[in-house]
């Protein structure tokens with residue numbers, strides 16, 4: 187499985203570490219799996235060329251916050267008419283309802299689920315299956331729980347006998363961690379860590395994770411399972427990196443930025 191972190195920041199921001207392009211550094215959540223599947227479509231999706239966007243068959247949504255969907259309507263508009271089949275977006279019913287009611291409502295943006303026709307639209311909105319995993323593009327996808335105060339989920343993605351659990355946005359969610367720890371072929375957990383420890387109260391109020399909660403829950407995982415730290419809020423990246431690097435010494439930890447890729451096994 188190849189994961190391109192087109193966007194993995196908890197916000198947007200132009201400054202960058204040495205060697206990184208400022209305009210590309212902090213883009214919001216959009217991960218591309220094996221070139222044809224996206225997890226979320228935040229501003230990271232705008233890194234793709236038009237031909238790369240055309241190749242995307244499925245968009246797996248975790249929730250409908252803007253930093254995770256901002257480029258979905260724009261992307262569908264960009265490639266309108268260039269694909270023979272619709273792009274399929276998948277989500278929880280409550281997430282798809284937000285898209286229908288508040289984004290693709292012919293006021294904020296055209297309803298691309300009926301354009302050019304309801305029979306052959308550019309986009310379809312699809313509920314995740316409830317009777318088993320979603321199987322698309324050689325991937326097996328299971329929804330996982332998330333505690334974000336709105337309809338939201340994590341995703342377990344399996345390919346080639348290895349799995350990665352993506353938390354999506356969430357506060358501490360015991361069910362997510364116990365489910366992840368029970369996955370026999372789990373290779374990595376991509377966990378959001380929005381805040382450093384000094385902002386623990388803000389993390390609690392906004393239902394996000396801060397460093398100590400990530401460290402505490404990661405202890406539930408076998409030591410061969412890597413942590414991928416994502417959704418760091420702009421301006422806090424170095425502090426989060428320093429705190430996690432000090433506290434987690436028993437497993438591999440990755441801190442990707444927009445534009446990085448990981449290929450499993452790593």
Ligand SMILES: [Zn+2]
Nearest residue numbers: 249251334355
């Ligand atoms: Zn969110």
Ligand SMILES: [Zn+2]
Nearest residue numbers: 251253254355
């Ligand atoms: Zn977010």
